[in-house]
Amino acid sequence: MSTVFSQRLEEPPALAPGTLRVIPLGGLGDVGRNMAVLEFEGRLLVIDCGVLFPEDSQPGVDLILPDFEILTDRLEDIEAIVLTHGHEDHIGAVPYLLRRRPDIPLVGSQLTLALIEAKLKEHRIRPVTHVVAEDEQRSLGPFDCEFVAVNHSIPDALAVHVSTPAGTVLHTGDFKMDQLPLDGRITDLRAFARLGEAGVDLFMTDSTNAEVPGFTVAEKQIGPTLDGIFARARQKIVVASFASHVHRVQQVLDAAAAHGRKVAFVGRSMVRNMGIASELGYLDIPDDTVIDVKRIDDLPDDQVVLMCTGSQGEPMAALGRIANRDHRVSVGPGDVVILASSLIPGNENAVFRVVNGLMALGAEVVHKGNAQVHTSGHASAGELLYCYNIVRPRNVMPVHGEVRHLIANGKLAEATGVPSERIVLAQDGHVVDLKDGVASVVGAVPNGYVYVDGSSVGQISEADLKDRRILGDEGFISLFAVVSSETGAVIAGPEIHARGVAEDAAVFERIRPEIVKALEKAVAEQTERRDTHQLQQVMRRVVGRYVGQRLRRRPMILPLVIES
Missing domain, CATH: 3.60.15.10 (Ribonuclease Z/Hydroxyacylglutathione hydrolase-like)
Structure with missing residues (x-):
């Protein structure tokens, strides 16, 4: 090849x-x-x-x-x-x-x-x-x-x-x-x-x-599995799928109608896409089966099915918010959650984080790993x-x-x-x-990745993502010091502010004298115009070496030196 x-x-x-x-x-x-x-x-x-x-x-x-x-x-x-x-x-x-x-x-x-x-x-x-x-x-x-x-x-x-x-x-x-x-x-x-x-x-x-x-399992083989889950469920059923998976939604609607349950679509894309599919005749909705999500509070749990987004562990999708207790829909002991989709490579951690959150709330989670609920x-x-x-x-x-x-x-x-x-x-x-x-x-x-980040398109680089990973994994330290424009002596600071680096801020107290000593030495070696950028790098190196040896961390360090 x-x-x-x-x-x-x-x-x-x-x-x-x-x-x-x-x-x-x-x-x-x-x-x-x-x-x-x-x-x-x-x-x-x-x-x-x-x-x-x-x-x-x-x-x-x-x-x-x-x-x-x-x-x-x-x-x-x-x-x-x-x-x-x-x-x-x-x-x-x-x-x-x-x-x-x-x-x-x-x-x-x-x-x-x-x-x-x-x-x-x-x-x-x-x-x-x-x-x-x-x-x-x-x-x-x-x-x-x-x-x-x-x-x-x-x-x-x-x-x-x-x-x-x-x-x-x-x-x-x-x-x-x-x-x-x-x-x-x-x-x-x-x-x-x-x-x-x-x-x-x-x-x-x-x-x-x-x-x-x-050969890939036929879609029709999923129906009996869903029907069996619906038959034994005694409380609320939540099914998560791709918002465009019309076939899977059809099977959920059929199972719900067969067991006397009402279905509410949850998630903006799910509501939009199923509305389009139904209007064009690609989704056959049994009579009096679909209701607005606002009506679920008027029904007993054993008559409710929620068809929602978030099967890939997206934190802002409906299922992720349910798992984080940040949604009007809640789950608890006796409820059944079905993940009716395959894992997209790279989403494993996010999906299992949602699964663990749902199970911690007491819900039973059914997924492709333990039942034939997706093909x-x-x-x-x-x-x-x-x-x-x-x-x-x-x-x-x-x-x-x-x-x-x-x-x-x-x-x-x-x-x-x-x-x-x-x-x-x-x-x-x-x-x-x-x-x-x-x-x-x-x-x-x-041909590189073009990132969409909020309203920006293509403005985020790999270097930006590296900085974000460092902030998330290693933490952040800001350093501030004021030196005399006449003598070069440190007249204020150094102030040290850390986030996500150490539990006790006192751990940085012993490094302050070292920073002052290093700054004064660097000032003495500058024979011409004082270079504050060089002094900032001195602070960065002293603190970085100390944190690396003492705390075994490599945080983002932002130093600032001002002349007064």
Whole structure:
């Protein structure tokens, strides 16, 4: 397999005539911020534009975006943004790209566009949208696109086949091959086979479950488990899921109706998305089943089901606030909480922190680790093998996954007969050119994380995050001293203020004489104009050495020296 994970790549050459260029800007190395840019004859087609959710090592960050820098001077070259489905990791960054050019057409299925339109409304952007459906074809500049139905954990997902004179690309988006889907809409393997017969030059395939053997459990197998939990529950039931997981919400609604319970949606995104899904006919709500959350206080606990957000341990989502007793909904002994979702890699600590909080309140917590309450929306190894054998692509480029997922997916392709030199294992920012039926990495473009922090976008750097981690882990010390402009003697201070470093402030008393001694020595050595910056660094070194040796800590130290 052609892997360039550890190689340092140069800037790619100019795009040669008759060549199709593919630049992944997200989704290769992370489960999130999925985005790929296709270029042909100076025109661009974007496939997906999603966000990545931050980990514990990125404190204060709300979202992580793809790096749009290479598009900054080429916004007018973008023909359209094709959205494969409505999950946040595929559509969440669209508002931030449309801020730069609001009239970029958005192309996707009915539900996908309805979800992104609702999000864009909050950003005060009125998009240009084009609804497409499976089996439909549409020309977007030099890109002839055909859309193929695929099954996923959200309705209306589409794969996209892109045809150009330089070659063809089949991008699966997120998919699986559930043969018993709740909505009856299966992955169209006949279309995959037809496209394969015509010739697929580059197959970009979902890698998330490439390490999982066999086949992904069918959605319908979750229903009996939920029904059993509802049957034995004697008090309140709280179910947490992704706000876009229409299929899981449908199963909860069906179970609630069967057991005489009312369902209240909790969380702004959950309420919004389920309203859209119901209005468009993707969610079938049994009569007199859904109520406003304000009405739950009027019902006995054994008639209540709360469908909420927060399945990934997000502290500000409904479930996290419930666990922290910071929500109008409370749980206690006898209540059942169901986490009806998989863990996104990197969220483990946050999720188990919420689980522990709920259990400390006395609730029973049911999750995928102890019951079959969720199934993945991604194809496992057995399904991927089927696809490779059906499509028979000339080149393969695994997408959507961490490095281990991409490598595992590449090995599956190789096992089905795809030559190893035709399997491209790339990462975000790598530039892949398809020419004369051969795909290869020809360089790389700058591609970093772009952090959304409150109202700021891209203003937070890795250095800022390092400072935040130090503050959170090691604490903070501020130092203040005043020296005489005439004699250089310390006439005030040094004052030492510490937070999160030591329980007893008296521990710093013994270092004050050392700071004074070091300052006076440094002043005596300055023969010309007094350098307060140098004196501040003297204080920093003395205190840093003392705290490191005595307390075994490395806090952030901010010294200030003033002349008087």
